[in-house]
Amino acid sequence: MVAPIAIIGGGPSGLTLARLLEVKGIDYVVYERDDAEPSVPQGGSLDLHPDSGQLALKQAGLFDEFLKHARYDATVFNILDKNGTSLLKIGDGRDAPEIDRPMLRKILLESIPKEKILWGHGVKSVDRDQEGKVVVTFQNGKTETGFKLLVGADGAWSKTRHLLTPVQPIYSGKMYIETSVTPTNPFHGTLKERIGPGSLMAVAPKQNVLAMCQGDGSYKVYASVSVAADFAKTELDIHNKPDEARQLLVERFFGDWSNDLTEMILKADGKIREWPLYYLPPDELPWKQVSGVTLLGDAAHLTTPFVGEGVNCAMTDAMRLAEEIGKHGVDGLDEAVKAYEEDMIPRGVDLIQRSQGAGELFYGAGSPGSVVDVFSGGGGGDDGTW
Ligand SMILES: Cc1cc2nc3c(=O)[nH]c(=O)nc-3n(C[C@H](O)[C@H](O)[C@H](O)COP(=O)(O)OP(=O)(O)OC[C@H]3O[C@@H](n4cnc5c(N)ncnc54)[C@H](O)[C@@H]3O)c2cc1C
Incomplete structure (x- = not known):
């Protein structure tokens, strides 16, 4: 039955x-x-919010188990411009721990x-x-x-x-190319110093770079680009030639970005995968x-x-x-x-x-100015709402 x-x-x-x-x-x-x-x-880690993800785990009787693994120190989010200048840090103390x-x-x-x-x-x-x-x-x-x-x-x-x-x-016109810097990577210490347990996002029109700490200390790195949905398949050989793919990404989309940001892509040692972003x-x-x-x-x-x-x-x-x-x-x-x-x-x-x-x-x-205006003006972000 x-x-x-x-x-x-x-x-x-x-x-x-x-x-x-x-x-x-x-x-x-x-x-x-x-x-x-x-x-x-x-994909990267997920931040669970009190009235939704956390509440569901409470109702499921799993909140104590969640707390053993929840990273409350991971909520700090640093917004930068493409020169690597920090514009705003938000999220400290936010009740949205990462898992x-x-x-x-x-x-x-x-x-x-x-x-x-x-x-x-x-x-x-x-x-x-x-x-x-x-x-x-x-x-x-x-x-x-x-x-x-x-x-x-x-x-x-x-x-x-x-x-x-x-x-x-529907394809959004945006794609994340995901890779990571693992704890054994010689570059990992530098990243740890720069980002700590939280995350950063460098924003500019059409392109963004994100990096976020994971539970094992590694950093997921995302090069976020505005391209056709088949871009990674037709123009990047991410499986056979990952180093060339990293190089191409940086040259094509981040040529005038700070080295501090592009080296997160170039020196990453984790697998590369694409996330073409769709929505209904x-x-x-x-x-x-x-x-x-x-x-x-x-x-x-x-x-x-x-x-x-x-x-x-x-x-x-x-x-x-x-x-x-x-x-x-x-x-x-x-x-x-x-x-x-x-x-x-x-x-x-x-x-x-x-x-x-x-x-x-x-x-x-208007990015990054518009992003900073919204986050610093209370229009969204700090409490996890938009
Ligand atoms: C790049 C990226 C970053 C994201 N970051 C965040 C974030 O920071 N915070 C956040 O809240 N959300 C984030 N999301 C969204 C979040 O990942 C999804 O909303 C969430 O995973 C949805 O859960 P789901 O169970 O509905 O679907 P999914 O997570 O997609 O799970 C679907 C499951 O169904 C299985 N499945 C699929 N097809 C079949 C089939 N034909 N037969 C049987 N099984 C099948 C899959 O194997 C999978 O286990 C992100 C998404 C993306 C793409």
Whole structure:
């Protein structure tokens, strides 16, 4: 017999929902594409906010575990111009501690019985059969059906979303090229002195450079550039010729930037990967509720990451949906989804729009002055809001 609730995707939103259902004693199953114990989730660390990510972990009974790994000294954020001059330091003492993605995933995973997560279950498609029942087809050819609710928590390229809306992610025109400076790198000491446990962001029109400390002391470094979505594939050979790729990036986009900033890219020793940044068009987001299916997190409201709240919003989704399922029970899932979506959709639209605004600020012609004006004028940032 299948579980009443199937969750596709074991990212922050799917696993938070799984844990919250576990706490409520409601049966579920998680289908995750990754093989067995997870490959390390990519990307920088995440700051969890009190009313969203932190609150979800409190409701999940995992806040004490989170506190063991939360980095409260990592909230300082230094904004620089392209000459490497510090313009503003914000975030000191902010209640938004950082946690590494792999650690967040580990905490959530360890709180769920192993048999509830089916690894290596990449979903190929989700459709309705002739009777209208939702059928999940996996990449390994197997199918599953009969769930009372299918929750798509499968991120940007959700296979579930089309059952609710035809909307597709749009490329923002911005790409992060991510690399890192590991603790064994001879350059690491210099970076530690410059950045400490927090992060920096150097901004100018069209280009930014970011660096942020991770739990193991390494620094994730992002060269953020305004390019076509296929740029990394067609113009950078990041896998075979990483050193050339770093050089090309600096020459092409950061030629007149301070050496202190460009050497973070040139001297990085970690793997390089690209993150073309996509978002869902907010005006097209609202959808009409359909029976038996809903979305969580990036699957529902994919956004560019410029306000750094995606994971907080995703975990809030999980919290709200679990609350409604708890209230209405497995025989009232349509009512639960209705109440959840009424709350989630405006929250998701608001996040996408605020991130669009922040993107215009960071990459616009007025950068870095406009960024400093907004952050120092109380228009946003210091308390994590925009
Ligand atoms: C470069 C970058 C930086 C970011 N920085 C921040 C930040 O600082 N702060 C912040 O709050 N947010 C940040 N975000 C956003 C944040 O990462 C996301 O909002 C968050 O991860 C969403 O969680 P999710 O569980 O909804 O989706 P995801 O994290 O995408 O997880 C989806 C899960 O589903 C699985 N999956 C995908 N497809 C399938 C399939 N077909 N079948 C089965 N499983 C599948 C994946 O393997 C994954 O485990 C950033 C995003 C990017 C791109």
